[in-house]
Each structure stands twice: as C-alpha cells, then as structure tokens.
Amino acid sequence: MLAACAGPACAQEGDASPSVSQVEIKGSSASYDPRRDDTATRTVVGREELGRYGDRSVLDVLKRVPGVTIDSNGARGGTIQMRGLGAGYTQVLINGERAPSGFDFDSLSPDVIERIEVLRAATADLPTQSVAGTVNIILRHVAKKGERQLKLGMLQSSQFRGPNAALQMSERGEGFAWSLAGDATAERYDRAWSILEETIAPGGAVDTARMTHAPEEGRMRRMNLTPRLEWTLADGDTVTLETFVNINRFRNRTQLSVATGIGAPPPVPELVTRMRADAEDLRSDLSWTTGFDSGATLEAKLGVTGENAKNAIFRQGADSLGLAVTDGRVDSDWRDRGANSSGKYMRKLENGHAIAAGWDGGVAWRDESRIERDAIRVFPPDLPLDETFEARVTRLAMYAQDEWNITPQWSMYLGLRWEGIRIRADGNSFASTRSSSNVWNPIMQTLWKIPDRKGDQLRFAVTRTYKAPDIYNLLPRRQAYENNSATEADFQGNPDLKPELAWGFDASYEHYWAENAMVSLGASLRRIEDYTSNRIYFDGYRWIFTPVNDGRAETRTLELQTKFPLKSLFPEAPAIDVRAGVTRHWSRVESVPGPDNRLERQSPLAANLGLDYNAGRLSLGGSVAFQRNGQVQVTVNRGYYSDARTDLEAYAAWRFDPKRQLRVSLSNLLHQDSGFEPTYADPVIGVEKRRFHYPDPVRLQANYEIKF
Numbered sequence: 193m194l195a196a197c198a199g200p201a202c203a204q205e206g207d208a209s210p211s212v213s214q215v216e217i218k219g220s221s222a223s224y225d226p227r228r229d230d231t232a233t234r235t236v237v238g239r240e241e242l243g244r245y246g247d248r249s250v251l252d253v254l255k256r257v258p259g260v261t262i263d264s265n266g267a268r269g270g271t272i273q274m275r276g277l278g279a280g281y282t283q284v285l286i287n288g289e290r291a292p293s294g295f296d297f298d299s300l301s302p303d304v305i306e307r308i309e310v311l312r313a314a315t316a317d318l319p320t321q322s323v324a325g326t327v328n329i330i331l332r333h334v335a336k337k338g339e340r341q342l343k344l345g346m347l348q349s350s351q352f353r354g355p356n357a358a359l360q361m362s363e364r365g366e367g368f369a370w371s372l373a374g375d376a377t378a379e380r381y382d383r384a385w386s387i388l389e390e391t392i393a394p395g396g397a398v399d400t401a402r403m404t405h406a407p408e409e410g411r412m413r414r415m416n417l418t419p420r421l422e423w424t425l426a427d428g429d430t431v432t433l434e435t436f437v438n439i440n441r442f443r444n445r446t447q448l449s450v451a452t453g454i455g456a457p458p459p460v461p462e463l464v465t466r467m468r469a470d471a472e473d474l475r476s477d478l479s480w481t482t483g484f485d486s487g488a489t490l491e492a493k494l495g496v497t498g499e500n501a502k503n504a505i506f507r508q509g510a511d512s513l514g515l516a517v518t519d520g521r522v523d524s525d526w527r528d529r530g531a532n533s534s535g536k537y538m539r540k541l542e543n544g545h546a547i548a549a550g551w552d553g554g555v556a557w558r559d560e561s562r563i564e565r566d567a568i569r570v571f572p573p574d575l576p577l578d579e580t581f582e583a584r585v586t587r588l589a590m591y592a593q594d595e596w597n598i599t600p601q602w603s604m605y606l607g608l609r610w611e612g613i614r615i616r617a618d619g620n621s622f623a624s625t626r627s628s629s630n631v632w633n634p635i636m637q638t639l640w641k642i643p644d645r646k647g648d649q650l651r652f653a654v655t656r657t658y659k660a661p662d663i664y665n666l667l668p669r670r671q672a673y674e675n676n677s678a679t680e681a682d683f684q685g686n687p688d689l690k691p692e693l694a695w696g697f698d699a700s701y702e703h704y705w706a707e708n709a710m711v712s713l714g715a716s717l718r719r720i721e722d723y724t725s726n727r728i729y730f731d732g733y734r735w736i737f738t739p740v741n742d743g744r745a746e747t748r749t750l751e752l753q754t755k756f757p758l759k760s761l762f763p764e765a766p767a768i769d770v771r772a773g774v775t776r777h778w779s780r781v782e783s784v785p786g787p788d789n790r791l792e793r794q795s796p797l798a799a800n801l802g803l804d805y806n807a808g809r810l811s812l813g814g815s816v817a818f819q820r821n822g823q824v825q826v827t828v829n830r831g832y833y834s835d836a837r838t839d840l841e842a843y844a845a846w847r848f849d850p851k852r853q854l855r856v857s858l859s860n861l862l863h864q865d866s867g868f869e870p871t872y873a874d875p876v877i878g879v880e881k882r883r884f885h886y887p888d889p890v891r892l893q894a895n896y897e898i899k900f
Contacts, residue, residue: 258773269298274325283322303358316607354379400455410444488539520566530556544597581619678872681735709756
C-alpha cells in the first residue's frame, strides 16, 4: 500500500528519498506484490529483471516492460513512452524527482539502478506532470548484506563496438552503511544513413527528387557513479547522503552528400559536420528520517543539482559547383544550478486510515551562450550570431493524501496536490519572457477485492494531471538550417504557450491464480485541454517550425497483460516463466480533420512476449517487442509516418560457481532498420516528403560477472 510505515526502522530498510512512496507490507515480504496489493496501481521492475539481458542502457530494459515503449527515431537514445506518448506526457523521475533538462537516458546504465516503478495513474506525493503515466527510476542503495561485484563486458556489431565495466560495493555495519555503484562505457560507431526527399506537384508530377547519403562515425564515453552513505543515530533517526554523477563525452563526424535526380539542387548539397559535446551532471541529496511516539514518521530532504555542458559544431559546405558556401562554427555552453527541498509527514490513524502530507519545492538557474561564426555564409540581417540568456525556474508543490482500508476487501486512495511553476527568461536576442502555471490536481484510486473470488479484483482511478511547456519551447529564439524547407524548417519557440491540462480515467480487472501468476485487462481515457501541436509556416523569407496550443485532444487505451510460470498451468512443464502484453491506443485531435488525426508520434499498437528458463547453472530466454506505428495527420497540412518495428532478443547465462557468471545476449535479431517520414502539403507547391532511413545491425553483448 502507499501508506506510511510505522517508524524510522521501516524507512531505513526502504529507500530514504521522501519523494518516493513508502510501502506498507501486509503479511510476509515474500508474499507481498505491489502490483497486486497496492491501492495505487504500480509495476516494479527489480534487480533480477534489470540484469537479465546484460543491457547497457535503461532504455533497453524499458522496451520489454508491458505498457512502455521507446521511440528511438533511428538515432541513438530515445524517448520513453506510456500510452504511446512521450515528449513530456510520460513523466520520467530519478529517485522521485524530475530528471535534469535534456538528460540522456541512453547514458544511464541498469547497473546503477535498484528498481524501476511504473505508475499508470498519478499519486499526490509525486509530481503530476504525468498525463500518460510515470516511470520512477530508483538508484542503487545499500544492500542488506555486504556486496562486492564486478562486471566486464563487450559490445560488438557491424556498426557499434566497445567495452564496458560496472562495479557494485556495499557494506552494512552497526549504525553505518555505505554503497558505491558505478559503470563506465567506451563505444565507437561507424554507420551510414540516408534521406530521400521528394516534392510532388498538385498535378501529380515529381518536381524534386534528391537522395542524401550520410556516412557517420564517432565515439562515446560515459560514466555513472552513485555513492550512498547511511547513518542510524542513537535515537533511531536515520541520515542519508546520496549523490549521482553522470559524465558524457561525445565526438562525431558526418558527411552529407545530396544527389539531385529531378529539379534544382539544394543550396548546400555537400556538407561535412563535426560535433564535440561534453556534459557533466551532479545531484546530491541529504535526507533525514525521524519517528514519533505516536507512530508517525517525518522525512525531510535538501538537495543540490548542477550541470555543465559544452557543444561545438563545425560545418564546411559546398554548392553544386564545388564552391565553398559555408565554413563555420557554433559554440554552445550552458550551466545549470539548482537547490530543492522536500518533506513528508506520515501517520496511521484509527479505522484504517494512513495519511501523509508534504511539500516539494526548488529553484533552478540556467546560463547559456551561443556564438556562431562563418567565414563565407551570409546570414539573414535579423538573425543574431551572439546570443546569451539567463533563465530561472521556481517551483513549489504541496500535497495531502489518505489511504483508507475501508474493509478487508475495499481500499481507497484520495490525494490532492497543488503545483506552481514560475519561469523567467532574459536574453539579448529576445524580449524578456515570463510564464507561470498553477494547477490543482485531485486524485482518487480504489481497489476492490471481489468477495468469495480469491485473486479477482477491480481497480478504478480518476486523476487530474498536466504538461507544462518546456523552457526551450517558450523561448522565442530561432535555430536556422542551411537547406531550409517545409520539412527542414527553422525552429522558434513560443512564449505564449499554456500548460496542457488533462482529466484521466483508468479501470482494470485483475486475476491472480498462483504465485507470480496474473492476468489483467485495463482501459483508460485522457481528455486534454490546450493540447500543444507544432505548426509550420512561411514568413516570407524562411520556413518556421513553432509550437502552439491547438484545442482539445483525447486518447484512449485498452491493455491486456499477463505473466505466469508455465507450471501454474501445466505442473509437469519445464521451469519457464512467461510474460506478455498487448496495448492498443486511439487518439484524436479535434482541430485536425481525419483520418489519422492522432496525437503526434503516438504508436497505435504495441505488443511484447518474453520467455525465461532457469535450470540450475543455466539461464536463458528471449523476448520480442512490436510497435505498429504508421501515419499521423499532425495538422491540416503536416503529416508524420514512422515504420513499424519488431525487436527480437535472446540471452543465455552460465553460472560457473556462486561467484562467477558469463552472460551473452543478442539484440535486433531480425535486423530491423528504422525510418520515419515528415510531410508537408501546400496547395501551391504540392506535397514535400523527407524520408529518413537508419540501418540497424544485430548486436552481441557479452558480460563476465564476478562476486568477490
């Protein structure tokens, strides 16, 4: 249950972060299942599942979780999606707090993660910018017993290769415990992707046909560290200091060559770009937990965050005659600093009530500069080349919640959260921008265990959530591209954006017939006000791409999930565990005529199936994840198509002895490439299409794991 623990001893054994919901365990811990027993529905991915395939990125783990998909768009990394929605609709937290702006989850290794919680409906003690749901990533903490483990690995494919290493150390003593989890990766890649560009005139004739070939090579270095210290004081209070460090180094070189078959060549058909990107993220939290004679518990936390990033992009381009037309460099530097505080008071009352109330607030500052120079290229007269800006984001949230066990079969969760956000931005290239939002979020969830039907239960939830505009979408700065067109438009923010507000309704039926065996059927509805879409227009000189509020939208989901040991159906069956799920999404944007007027980049269908077998020293298994994707009509004149994708993976692990293990995994066994196609339709110029294609090879990952 999402109720309070009865004292500091409970808080010591769980995660000390006050932003993370505490758990009241009914009966023995071995029989407790958060998916089955919590009033507020959530799915927990534990250490065993996190390490099963030897993944290098948390994104690889999440694509196998039912109800979660990854939109990679063919590039490295990707967007975490629930209900087929990402880009701010799915809230991703680290230890119960929002991840830093622009954080690359592809750089976060499963080796530094304790567990992942997937919440399909909001709760008051977590941020409610979660229209589609919440993925809460909990970093490693001190094990109950001493632990020493080293993992050495190697990735190999026709495009990507490189070693990785991970270390986990943990020790618990009298009144003091500590842990250190870390990983490091060095990776090189060499691949070639392509773009097919066409313009079809209103009469059907092809006016333009171009093919861009883009060989790319580069290297990546990343490191994660999560040291944690815990003290238990004489009076039973606990103090925890937890730090998270993420360091990334990225270098690449891309050569774009455009071959024009029909029509005029672009202004810059030959372009070589080189990129150097360095970033360091730091988060450190000091937490204190104390208990009272009444059985109540108080948790409080102070934290600081920081990020430094430096990007340099070099461009050298030539026209169709081979004459140099651009030879420039863009330097972008930014620095983030922040401080936050949160707290939570929890107490059990009579008649089955467990109440909690708390706060969560902070302030963050960003300083950024962008300097562009070019020895040849002539820029528009109104385009600033030296830009600086400062931004401050202030946020405060207060909440209260009550989880009430009305009867042994019926429990209810009631919560109310108020969140306020203030953004102020000043720069030398735009007018000062101010933005504010204040949102009240009532939440109700209930669980009813059907009498006389052991293992059968019903859930229902009503939630109010929202999606605040990203600071980059608010800033009226312009980002220009050499070959400007309707499908490669300059981006410009919109300071008048409003937050999107959503009412959500969730219902599900669950049946549990044996240990670790369940099946569920769920449905959900989200009604969104002030939906944010992206518009493209021609300002007389350039094509511009900008976000706007675009009325109402609605998304509906039907989801079927199951997991079970095969022995629960056939007692003589081998030791195979089965997990499967299929999710169907529908959505509609009222201001866009159909068909296919769905929310942008929403995957309409996702399905997955996994099998795991354990026989003594040998463990093996496989999984398949499918996304249908397809055509979306984003606005009246803009469309977006993405390819269907099927990811087939397999793994095998051999345990030599209790301390040594070899794990081998294969991913993308079907050699599925990725692709997408934005389109723009104009009654005068016709339909412009830009088709991206990214080849994706089979990948082999081998890990040797040692306990010492």
